[in-house]
Amino acid sequence: MEPQTKRWKGSECDSDSWVAYPVLSDERSQDVELIEAFAAPIVNKKETSRLIRELSGLYPLSSLQHIKRVRAVKEKGSPHPLEVLVCLVSDAPDTRAVTIRSLLPSDGPQCDGLGEPFVVKVPARPPLTRPQFELASKHWPTSFHEDKQVTVALRGELFGPSQKSHMREYMLSALTAAKAGHELGMEAVGAVVVDPVEERIIAVGHDCRGHHPLHHAVMVCIDLVAQSQGGGCYPFDRYPACTFNPAPNSDPIPTDPDTEASSQPYICTGYDFYVTREPCVMCAMALVHSRVGRVFYGTASADGALGTKYKIHTQKDLNHRFEVYKGVLMDVYTCRESVDHVLRKSC
Secondary structure (H helix, E strand, C coil), X not given: CCCCCCCCCCHHHHCCCCCCEECCCHHHHCCCCEEEEEEEEECCHHHHHHHHHHHHHHCCCHHHCCECCEEECCCCCCCCCEEEEEEEHHHCCCXXXXXXXXXXXXXXCCCCCECCCEEEEEXXXXXXXXXXXXXXXXXXXXXXXXXXXXXHHHCCCCCCHHHHHHHHHHHHHHHHHHHHHHHCCCCCCEEEEEECCCCEEEEEEECCCCCCCCCCHHHHHHHHHHHHCCCXXXXXXXXXXXXXXXXXXXXXXXXXXXXXXXXXXXXXCCCEEEEEECCCHHHHHHHHHCCCCEEEEEXXXXXXXXXXXXXXXXXXXXXXXXXXXXXXXXXXXXXXXXXXXXXXXXX
């Protein structure tokens, strides 16, 4: 029988004021790193093409392919319309007084058409998100290949009203399970597994470590999903809130190694996980190995492995990665009308 979703009632919690923000890799979420470079005014605009060609031969700036060599001067009344990057400060000749002649060897580019150099700061790495691009561009013009989904997600606009309505119901179901577990003496953590294509709940579980130290809510749900596919290892009959919904026309997982594998997806392939609290390292790795598609969690954890202490889902050396979003249903977590005091503290 399909697990039922229970709604908490409360006018303050019907506003959907929460936003699901993506948990991005450090590369995408870190501040823009700047390095110093020498730039010089182009006082003779007709020499621009020659200067770019000759400077690129002398100082190719191969590590800064994302940086544009020339920028327009926006200040009104400037005596020169363009400025060009000459070289990185770290690549400049070691001289006490830096002049345009000291930066260019006698047999190198002609300094005709260039003014005296000055120090600017330029982005050391290409921007990966629009916020990084906007910050980088304040220092020097930068190329940017935008991932529009990430841009929309960072604005909190990736999920529309209909999607948020479904997300709300799934997380409320996880909260209901968390409360049921807490009433049995477990930690108040709940989880729900959803097939996003069919918009169907596959499994609902909560923390069960009262009888097994490894039975975190996520681990329980993964085993319940396996049970829905004819597998699984642990019985959870003593926990009424831990349930699964068998897949329609599902075939049992073959036990004979010589038997052809089932046509079903590998455990959680493509499924969404809704967890009331950020998973730990063990659970995060279990999500990797079960091939989950997306993870949504409500609150962070001090030892969380999907954004707080680690970002397991972004590790490039793993053979599977998935999307993570945090802050789902934060209005409920802070709403006295919906969640009792104990549950709010535990989750």
